[in-house]
Amino acid sequence: xxxxxxxxxxxxxxxxxxxxxxxxxxxxxxxxxxxxxxxxxxxxxxxxxxxxxxxxxxxxxxxxxxxxxxxxxxxxxxxxxxxxxxxxxxxxxxxxxxxxxxxxxxxxxxxxxxxxxxxxxxxxxxxxxxxxxxxxxxxxxxxxxxxxxxxxxxxxxxxxxxxxxxxxxxxxxxxxxxxxxxxxxxxxxxxxxxxxxxxxxxxxxxxxxxxxxxxxxxxxxxxxxxxxxxxxxxxxxxxxxxxxxxxxxxxxxxxxxxxxxxxxxxxxxxxxxxxxxxxxxxxxxxxxxxxxxxxxxxxxxxxxxxxxxxxxxxxxxxxxxxxxxxxxxxxxxxxxxxxxxxxxxxxxxxxxxxxxxxxxxxxxxxxxxxxxxxxxxxxxxxxxxxxxxxxxxxxxxxxxxxxxxxxxxxxxxxxxxxxxxxxxxxxxxxxxxxxxxxxxxxxxxxxxxxxxxxxxxxxxxxxxxx
Amino acid sequence: xxxxxxxxxxxxxxxxxxxxxxxxxxxxxxxxxxxxxxxxxxxxxxxxxxxxxxxxxxxxxxxxxxxxxxxxxxxxxxxxxxxxxxxxxxxxxxxxxxxxxxxxxxxxxx
Numbered sequence: 062x063x064x065x066x067x068x069x070x071x072x073x074x075x076x077x078x079x080x081x082x083x084x085x086x087x088x089x090x091x092x093x094x095x096x097x098x099x100x101x102x103x104x105x106x107x108x109x110x111x112x113x114x115x116x117x118x119x120x121x122x123x124x125x126x127x128x129x130x131x132x133x134x135x136x137x138x139x140x141x142x143x144x145x146x147x148x149x150x151x152x153x154x155x156x157x158x159x160x161x162x163x164x165x166x167x168x169x170x171x172x173x174x175x176x177x178x179x180x181x182x183x184x185x186x187x188x189x190x191x192x193x194x195x196x197x198x199x200x201x202x203x204x205x206x207x208x209x210x211x212x213x214x215x216x217x218x219x220x221x222x223x224x225x226x227x228x229x230x231x232x233x234x235x236x237x238x239x240x241x242x243x244x245x246x247x248x249x250x251x252x253x254x255x256x257x258x259x260x261x262x263x264x265x266x267x268x269x270x271x272x273x274x275x276x277x278x279x280x281x282x283x284x285x286x287x288x289x290x291x292x293x294x295x296x297x298x299x300x301x302x303x304x305x306x307x308x309x310x311x312x313x314x315x316x317x318x319x320x321x322x323x324x325x326x327x328x329x330x331x332x333x334x335x336x337x338x339x340x341x342x343x344x345x346x347x348x349x350x351x352x353x354x355x356x357x358x359x360x361x362x363x364x365x366x367x368x369x370x371x372x373x374x375x376x377x378x379x380x381x382x383x384x385x386x387x388x389x390x391x392x393x394x395x396x397x398x399x400x401x402x403x404x405x406x407x408x409x410x411x412x413x414x415x416x417x418x419x420x421x422x423x424x425x426x427x428x429x430x431x432x433x434x435x436x437x438x439x440x441x442x443x444x445x446x447x448x449x450x451x452x453x454x455x456x457x458x459x460x461x462x463x464x465x466x467x468x469x470x471x472x473x474x475x476x477x478x479x480x481x482x483x484x485x486x487x488x489x490x491x492x493x494x495x496x497x498x499x500x501x502x503x504x505x506x507x508x509x510x511x512x513x514x515x516x517x518x519x520x521x522x523x524x525x526x527x
Numbered sequence: 528x529x530x531x532x533x534x535x536x537x538x539x540x541x542x543x544x545x546x547x548x549x550x551x552x553x554x555x556x557x558x559x560x561x562x563x564x565x566x567x568x569x570x571x572x573x574x575x576x577x578x579x580x581x582x583x584x585x586x587x588x589x590x591x592x593x594x595x596x597x598x599x600x601x602x603x604x605x606x607x608x609x610x611x612x613x614x615x616x617x618x619x620x621x622x623x624x625x626x627x628x629x630x631x632x633x634x635x636x637x
Binding site: 161 | 536537539540543565566567568570571583584585586587588591608609611612613614
């Protein structure tokens, strides 16, 4: 009993001193808007585009030879969906941020797309450019610009809304017309600023053809930004970055905060930049640390690779764990594990936190080795994280059966490490349940007390409201 | 008709709770309309509901979510994590009803 006392005390300490600072980072409004924008606005494009990417490089050799002559044609839908994700991301960031700011979201969204295009096209040579030349910067290599103009657009619009610099119209003017005029000043100002910056950058850099090989030195805003952030993209595609990301993710989950959600807000632009580079050249792809690296190859059965735990729980001696196991089984197939995280619980449970962090950290190490040694093809295809384990590994690697094998190896690792911790936690719960059963005759049992506590806090929240 | 917004992150796991909650409501003959949405969508649409619930995995956003709900006079509460884990629609329905009862009490007193 004293053992579980220590556990409860350290859980309280965690809740008090670790949750607030991590929560503060996680609740940053820009990070939330970026993440929402990726999930709501660009993920559908990425997934739809990936279908055509798979079709252009089918895993079956006979089909591959049959479709080879049409490869470029099949890639057109991919290029104009997945390939344009930065353009639509700029809309999404502006839109999502406006929702958080509680202002009208469509106008900043449209302005962001305009700003994005102006930032991407070299001002001096628009007429000589082809869409093909521009494409890379409208997709994977333009994500940072997309995010920046998205934030810029919403914030500028918000700043001018109601300020004395915006155009005022008489009250009789319909609100739609008024809105359009209100947006005029911020739109013209921000367009001018981005246009002048792009003009300056693109006219002070030139195509150098004097050497043996023509060197592209004409920069645009996205090219310049990519050069500046290249070290970061490279650094992010490393083992240490992956390890840092998984540990941060699992630390957050350990205190019951959606870790993937938080880390993604910072890492997604890098993950998709790397994945887009892989997708653009599947045969010679080298990017390892991508979104599928975590969602498909690490979080098997949900964050923390808890699939094996669900199986253990189904036959547990603890009735709490058996109950949770039954609820958790269905979601686990689709890699959803909130029932596990909050039901075992893993969150705020110092005993289970150890494997909850350790297991994914080891799996990340195994994954990185497998991909970097070329034992498994690196991920090139994005898919919903709900695709069941086994199938998803095959799809993510563009049809490499070793992708599924890697997932199975990881499941075995997870099963092995979780087992002793699961047994120890089960013993504690069984002891508690037996103690509770002995006290059954007494009027106040634990669940009732807990319910009373919930009711009390609810009343408090409502009172604050009134 | 009771309109409930559940603020969560993906809406994936919460959709399971929504199903269980709707089933519990139907059994108890309450007319319930439940929607799971992200914090951003919630900010844009808080006016369109009667009760706001917060999923436990976005507990770190609780303060800002509560502040907004209170500013427009909507009752708000965090879903107990074990109820969330076991997708206990019955318990969450009771929570919603007690929140609404609390609001009515509050109005009666003032």
